[in-house]
Amino acid sequence: MKFGIFYEHSVAKPWSRQSELRAYEQALEQIELADELGFDQVWEVEHHFLEEYSHSSAPEVFLAAAAARTKRIHIGQGIAVCLPPMNHPARIAERAAALDLISGGRLEFGTGRSATWTEVGAFGIDPDSTKEMWDEVIRAIPKMWTEEEFEWHGKYFSMPPRNVLPKPIQDPHPPMWVAVSSPETAVQAAERGIGxxxxxxxxxxxxxxLVADYRRIIRHCDPVGKFVNNQVNAASWLYCGEDPYEAKAVGGTAAFQFFQSAAHLLGLGGIYPSHAYTAQANATALLSQAEIFSLREGFPVGSPEEIIENLRYWEEVGVERVVMLINYDQAIPHNKVLASLERFAKHVMPEFTDEKAAERREKARTSGDRGPEAPPMAT
Amino acid sequence: MPDPGRASHESYLVKLPAERADYPPLPWKCAGATMLNVYFEVRKEVLLDRLPPEFCRTSPAYCRLFVIDHPESPVGPFREATLALGCRLNMMPAAFVAASITDNPKALAAGIFERGYPNTLGTIEFESGRTSARALIADEKGPLVEVVMPALQTIEPSRLAYDHVDAIRTVESDGGTRGELVITARELAIERAAICKNTRIEYPAEHSRSAWQILQCRNVISAQLVNLTRTFAAGSRPQ
Known part of the structure; x- marks a missing residue:
């Protein structure tokens, strides 16, 4: 199993001129450390106008800085918003390819379409059309990366023949992903052969x-790119504390503040009846404070031993990667975030090497022990 | 972090009628009702000025305006218009009543005594057909707001869900009055629904001190016309 970190660039009020700068600088320092410690990926979201929750509207710029400071860690656009009124598809392809060059071929290209009225409404986009827009754009971008004369006449954008430049360094192109928050999108990811x-x-x-559906369907996919990216990347929280009590007090509080911030966003699901938004993207944000502090199983907030146990649930579900939020603004002091990453790398990561995972599978096979049961489905 | 409202409960107190009006006991089941509902963005500062501190605003700030035409009820036909502030209560979606009007004195009395809204007498024009709908809301000073839905498209009713509506109910207390927060929920059984993507909200005459116009629309989010059975029930204290 591989581990990554991800950033929303939350900036809580009260704000000063330094607040956003501090968030960006601390994130870059954390990414440098994560790279040295052996974390596999760093992802950054694209959001617009989401006060406090996310000040991350130009992820390519930030990730270029991250790429320049690191050597191995994969650079994840998580995601590029694939809605032509917001980002012209050629500009998405150009910026992603430039990021792939700057990072030396470390780009992981995530796609998506926004889930808040704040963003979609600001660009005058009809929410009913976002899924179709995304579908058109993700089919065009791999062609832009691989064809010298790209031409497109679609429902949502058109282009005369042009050579979209630069081309990515990864051959044929970076791995493609889609942000999944509903069972429908998991199926659509599989049908299109993307992560x-x-x-x-x-x-x-x-x-x-979601994982079971994805694995079943991707075997018969019609890939939109030049290859199938059959991988599942789950998202969670991380705080690897000194002990269980410190971990829950520090990490649990930060997680709660993040969920609280998310709960006050205006998701499309509640106020815009649309066939394109059948699931509430922010459903998890509506966990109660009590639930957050009880830190349901599989939530990697705890002591190293607790986190190892929790991550084994993920392993059994069949995800290859877990990518984790590591702070909400300054809720966890920067030095504690760095210490958490170090503890995780020292005590937890070694338990999830390919060899250790194979040993566990073999032991389970021979003993009939299926390991810890995953908790029942949330309702 | 959450941005709580700053309106006192006292700012929502209304004058109780001298005698408790004679109205049938609640709940009233009102079949054949039609609701025009529209969500729109408003300025956050004016919303926070009218939102009690139990509630927090969303980002962006928004309102829900709904007009219900009840052709039949235990008090005869009546119409009701409500302007509610979109908000969160304990992180969950909610709507808080900032202003409300009805054209029926018995519905008004039941609203004031039992649920906090409707609490003002006025007039409501309401027209709805297969392809369009319109409502014009007025109080004693004249027309306040008009909602026009020029082109309706039928949708699957299961796509719609409406949050509970909360209001301040004026109650007698120690020889005076005080406000208490009450919730009305699960009042709407939706039977048919349509959306309108080019809804207009207009202000036909200036009433700059009226909540209906202070909470002015900055951007329409979505609008629906719904056929339903409405249960007009007493409000309950939040758990």
Whole structure:
């Protein structure tokens, strides 16, 4: 199993001129450390106008800085918003390819379409059309990366023949993903042969059905890119504490503040009846404070030993990667975030090497022990 | 972090009628009702000025305006218009009543005594057909707001869900009055629904001190016309 970190660039009020700068600088320092410690990926969201929750509207710029400071860690656009009124598809392809060059071929290209009225409404986009827009754009971008004369006449954008430049360094192109927060999108990811980038902060139980559907359907996919990216990346929280009590006090509080912030966003599901938004993207944000502090199983907030146990649930569900939020603004002091990453790398990561995973599978096979049962599906 | 409202409960007190009006006991089941519902963005500062501190605003701030035409009820036909502030209560979606009007004195009395809204007498024009709908809301000073839905498209009713509506109910207390927060929920059984993507909200005459116009629409989010059975029930204290 591989581990990554991800950033929303939350900036809580009260704000000063330094607040956003501090968030960006601390994130870059954390990414440098994560790279040295052996974390596999760093992802950054694209959001617009989401006060406090996310000040991350130009992820390519930030990720270029991250790429320049690191050597191995994969650079994840998580995601590029694939809605032509917001980002012209050629500009998405150009910026992603430039990021792939700057990072030396480390780009993981995530796609998506926004889930808040704040963003979609600001650009005058009809929410009913976003799924179709995304579908058109993700079919065009691999062609832009691989064809010298790209031409497109679609429902949502058109282009005369042009050579979209630069081309990515990865051959044929970077791995493609889509942000998944509903069972429908998990199926659509599989049908298109792209990776499932879970964006709902949930537990293994929340992902179990999504992963099963994805694995079943992707075997018969019609890939939109030049290859199939059959991988599942789950999202969760991480705070690896000194002991269980410190971990829950520090990490649990930060997680609660994040969920609280998310709960006050205006998701499309509640106020815009649309066939394109059948699931509430922010459903996890509506967990109660009591639930957060009880830190349901599979939530990697705890002591190293607790986290190892929790991550085994993820392993059993069949995800290859877990990518984790590591702070909400300054809720966890920067030095504690760095210490958490170090503890995780020292005590937890070694338990999830390919060899250790194979040993566990073999032991389970011979003993009939299926390991810890995942908790029941959330309702 | 959450941005709580700053309106006192006292700011929502209304004058109780001298005698408790004679109205049938609640709940009233009102079949054949039609609701025009529209969500729109408003300025956050004016919303926070009218939102009690139990509630927090969303980002962006928004309102829900709904007009219900009841052709039949235990008090005869009546119409009701409500302007509610979109908000969160304990992180969950809610709507808080900032202003409300009805054209029926018995519905008004039941609203004031039992549920906090409707609490003002006025007039409501309401027209709805297969392809369009319109409502014009007025109080004693004249027309306040008009909602026009020029082109309706039928949708699957299961796509719609409406949050509970909360209001301040004026109650007698120690020789005076005080406000208490009450919730009305699960009042709407939706039978048919349509959406309108080019809804207009207009202000036909200026009433700059009226909540209906202070909470002015900055951007329409979505609008629906719904056929339903409405249960007009007493409000309950939040758990």
């Amino acid at each position: 499932m980038l879970g964006v709902t902060l949930g537990t293994p139980a929340d992902y179990k059905r």
